[in-house]
Amino acid sequence: MSGLIEFLRALRPAEKYLSARSVAAAGFVLALAIPRFNLLDNYLQLLLMLIGINIILTLSLNLINGYMGEFSVGHAGFMAAGAYVSSILSVRILAAHSPVWVFPCAVLAGGLVAGAVGLIVAVPSFKTRGDYLAIVTLAFSMIVKSVIENIDAVGGPRGFLGMDKLTNLPWVFFWVVVTIWITRNFIYSRFGRGILAVREDEIAADLTGVNTRNVKMLAFVVSSFFAGIAGGLYAHLIQYISPGSFDIVKSTEMLVMVYLGGVGSIAGSILGAASYTVMLEALRPLGIWRMAVMPLLLVLLMIFRPRGIMGFREARWLVPFLERDGGAKK
Amino acid sequence: MTNAEISGLPRPGAAPAALELINVTHHFGGLRALCGVNFTVAPGELAGIIGPNGAGKTTVFNLISGVYKPSKGNILFHGGDITGLRSSAITERGIARTFQNIRLFKELTVLDNVRAAHYARMRVNPLEALFHSGRHGSEEKRVTAESRDLLDRFGLGASAGELSRNLPYGLQRRLEILRAAATGPSLILLDEPAAGMHPGEVEQLMSFILKLKEELSLTVLLIEHQMKLVMGMCSHVVVLDFGMVIADGEAGQVRSDPGVRKAYMGSAK
Numbered sequence: 104m105s106g107l108i109e110f111l112r113a114l115r116p117a118e119k120y121l122s123a124r125s126v127a128a129a130g131f132v133l134a135l136a137i138p139r140f141n142l143l144d145n146y147l148q149l150l151l152m153l154i155g156i157n158i159i160l161t162l163s164l165n166l167i168n169g170y171m172g173e174f175s176v177g178h179a180g181f182m183a184a185g186a187y188v189s190s191i192l193s194v195r196i197l198a199a200h201s202p203v204w205v206f207p208c209a210v211l212a213g214g215l216v217a218g219a220v221g222l223i224v225a226v227p228s229f230k231t232r233g234d235y236l237a238i239v240t241l242a243f244s245m246i247v248k249s250v251i252e253n254i255d256a257v258g259g260p261r262g263f264l265g266m267d268k269l270t271n272l273p274w275v276f277f278w279v280v281v282t283i284w285i286t287r288n289f290i291y292s293r294f295g296r297g298i299l300a301v302r303e304d305e306i307a308a309d310l311t312g313v314n315t316r317n318v319k320m321l322a323f324v325v326s327s328f329f330a331g332i333a334g335g336l337y338a339h340l341i342q343y344i345s346p347g348s349f350d351i352v353k354s355t356e357m358l359v360m361v362y363l364g365g366v367g368s369i370a371g372s373i374l375g376a377a378s379y380t381v382m383l384e385a386l387r388p389l390g391i392w393r394m395a396v397m398p399l400l401l402v403l404l405m406i407f408r409p410r411g412i413m414g415f416r417e418a419r420w421l422v423p424f425l426e427r428d429g430g431a432k433k
Numbered sequence: 434m435t436n437a438e439i440s441g442l443p444r445p446g447a448a449p450a451a452l453e454l455i456n457v458t459h460h461f462g463g464l465r466a467l468c469g470v471n472f473t474v475a476p477g478e479l480a481g482i483i484g485p486n487g488a489g490k491t492t493v494f495n496l497i498s499g500v501y502k503p504s505k506g507n508i509l510f511h512g513g514d515i516t517g518l519r520s521s522a523i524t525e526r527g528i529a530r531t532f533q534n535i536r537l538f539k540e541l542t543v544l545d546n547v548r549a550a551h552y553a554r555m556r557v558n559p560l561e562a563l564f565h566s567g568r569h570g571s572e573e574k575r576v577t578a579e580s581r582d583l584l585d586r587f588g589l590g591a592s593a594g595e596l597s598r599n600l601p602y603g604l605q606r607r608l609e610i611l612r613a614a615a616t617g618p619s620l621i622l623l624d625e626p627a628a629g630m631h632p633g634e635v636e637q638l639m640s641f642i643l644k645l646k647e648e649l650s651l652t653v654l655l656i657e658h659q660m661k662l663v664m665g666m667c668s669h670v671v672v673l674d675f676g677m678v679i680a681d682g683e684a685g686q687v688r689s690d691p692g693v694r695k696a697y698m699g700s701a702k
């Protein structure tokens with residue numbers, strides 16, 4: 104871990120040449136070129152796509168657990184909603200030989216349904232103050248799992264398949280950029296300062312005029328929308344989903360990525376998702392034991408670096424120009 | 434002194450009081466914290482609430498600012514009933530407050546503490562915020578400029594980019610007051626602003642509060658234990674003891690009131 108931090112520190116002088124736009128443009132060229140000219144083998148391409156999907160999931164969860172300071176442990180439920188809705192759309196309703204724009208629409212629809220489900224979860228949870236969100240989201244993800252298990256039309260516990268492999272590197276990269284952009288916009292806005300104020304002191308936030316219930320619901324809907332998007336991308340990458348893919352283990356994975364990378368940081372979410380995904384692959388020789396590494400990692404993180412690699416700090420190039428140096432620019 | 438004079442009731446035909454508590458009673462379970470509290474604060478006044486520990490002073494603030502709903506009674510703000518409204522709605526109407534133990538947004542910068550307080554007055558809808566479009570840009574610029582201006586005028590401009598938890602204690606107190614002022618209030622409630630300050634700092638704080646009151650034309654109601662501050666600044670003092678108003682009037686009168694002396698000193702000399 105400290106080696107990684109040293110490495111990042113060494114990179115710092117290079118950071119000033121980065122801008123969000125140039126990184127996005129260069130990344131997009133790469134994302135198009137890699138599959139086209141087979142610059143990387145299929146396994147590495149799959150790994151890159153998984154990293155992308157995990158970045159979306161981590162940012163989604165970080166919005167709630169990091170920026171807003173509430174605790175959600177059921178984000179796999181929103182991912183499941185997005186995965187199933189987009190898969191049903193692309194298999195049952197939109198024909199297999201449909202044009203290229205159909206896939207993003209299916210993914211978007213999955214995200215919107217997940218966002219709507221998020222709103223339904225948020226309304227009762229945010230009527231009260233305090234730590235109820237953890238319990239409500241845990242219960243919610245269990246409900247989602249057992250509901251899907253009991254609907255035969257979507258395969259029940261056997262799972263659902265038949266999706267084409269429509270997820271590719273350019274699409275994943277596109278959604279990662281959208282997620283980063285929207286999340287950043289949200290944080291550096293009226294509502295973003297609202298959720299940060301809620302995290303710092305909810306009563307004081309209320310008494311400085313922040314409509315705490317509204318900002319919390321808005322953040323939760325945005326967060327569950329992106330979890331749904333990630334679900335849709337995942338379903339069309341693996342081409343098989345089952346209720347078991349979206350259980351508490353999946354939610355725990357997201358938690359590990361958030362707390363590894365850093366709470367309240369976009370750069371941290373990217374780092375956390377990437378390093379965790381790579382680490383899990385590197386540990387494959389351990390077999391089933393690698394699943395013991397994950398909870399252990401979470402425990403060690405909480406003890407030695409509770410805020411993660413980038414906790415509450417942001418890479419400069421990800422901050423809107425006027426907000427750099429704590430908004431010190433005039 | 435007649436009863437009407439003591440409670441400062443408005444003369445018929447006068448403008449409504451900035452704040453009026455009518456028979457406000459509050460219980461915590463079986464514990465009676467306030468019992469039939471009546472007092473008014475006139476617009477532009479600098480009023481103080483004093484009383485021994487546990488007299489119910491902070492409870493009065495919590496009721497006015499909507500942290501609790503009173504068990505009985507009404508609270509009027511410029512003639513309008515605000516009893517039982519949400520805290521954020523009360524703040525939006527123009528009552529802001531600070532806390533006895535400072536409650537800043539610690540991990541946010543000084544500037545962001547003040548900008549967060551503009552929430553209710555910003556005209557940006559969620560879609561504009563998510564896409565940084567429409568009114569977002571102009572509103573951000575306006576709020577940032579106004580917040581900077583406020584910090585500059587009241588001596589915190591140099592620390593705008595610092596995390597608020599890193600400020601020295603005295604500046605944290607001031608920042609909390611400025612954050613309250615940034616919500617655009619007409620009435621500001623200060624809960625023991627001078628707590629933990631030495632005499633020199635108290636002097637500075639007094640002129641800070643007076644300057645703020647003048648420049649933003651505020652009505653101020655404060656709770657304070659430091660008699661120097663209360664008697665030096667407040668034109669109107671309300672004394673609470675065991676949840677009841679035992680004196681209400683000009684500072685000089687209240688000081689010589691036998692009931693007040695008894696509550697503070699334990700005997701009526």
